[in-house]
Amino acid sequence: MTIPAGQKKGTAVASPTNTGGTDVPPVLPSIPLSADPVKPEDQSVGGLVKDVTTHLSSLVRSEVELAKAEVTSEVKKGVQGSIFFIVALTIVLFSLFFLFFALGELLALWLNRAAAFGIVFGFMVVVAGLFGFLGFLRVRKIRKPERTISSLKDTAQVIGSRGKSAGNTPELT
Numbered sequence: 165m166t167i168p169a170g171q172k173k174g175t176a177v178a179s180p181t182n183t184g185g186t187d188v189p190p191v192l193p194s195i196p197l198s199a200d201p202v203k204p205e206d207q208s209v210g211g212l213v214k215d216v217t218t219h220l221s222s223l224v225r226s227e228v229e230l231a232k233a234e235v236t237s238e239v240k241k242g243v244q245g246s247i248f249f250i251v252a253l254t255i256v257l258f259s260l261f262f263l264f265f266a267l268g269e270l271l272a273l274w275l276n277r278a279a280a281f282g283i284v285f286g287f288m289v290v291v292a293g294l295f296g297f298l299g300f301l302r303v304r305k306i307r308k309p310e311r312t313i314s315s316l317k318d319t320a321q322v323i324g325s326r327g328k329s330a331g332n333t334p335e336l337t
Contacts, residue, residue, distance in 0.1 A: 264288060 207215070264284050271280030 268277075268281040268284040271283055274280075275283070
């Protein structure tokens with residue numbers, strides 16, 4: 165096996181499996197944990213802790229990159245699909261003008277034309293007010309993310325007590 169120029173042994177990266185389509189995100193390059201494997205007995209405890217911290221950091225970064233790639237792909241699909249819903253909604257909203265105009269003309273057969281269109285306008289204002297009130301009630305029910313805040317506080321407490329005596333560390337459940 166020949167190693168390409170400029171690439172160290174043990175740092176091979178995966179090649180993309182998708183060359184042009186947008187359906188599948190490309191394969192992300194692998195992040196090597198270390199250039200050369202080192203035996204644990206050759207390092208001090210401090211060096212091992214440093215390696216663990218570095219590897220954990222690399223793992224978290226690669227997980228975030230993977231999540232970002234997957235979410236970006238799915239968001240693009242959602243945006244492309246939602247364009248059709250937006251166009252349909254726009255057409256329906258413009259069509260409502262003709263519905264209310266026809267309703268006003270229908271009422272004008274029995275009432276004065278100005279009164280008929282005034283009644284249609286009043287009906288539209290009442291319906292808009294009703295939906296506005298329902299939206300207000302729905303938005304008022306939005307709460308802050310209590311579980312996330314609690315989890316972040318617990319994590320901060322665990323991280324803050326990491327260097328202290330072993331008897332004071334909280335149990336993880």
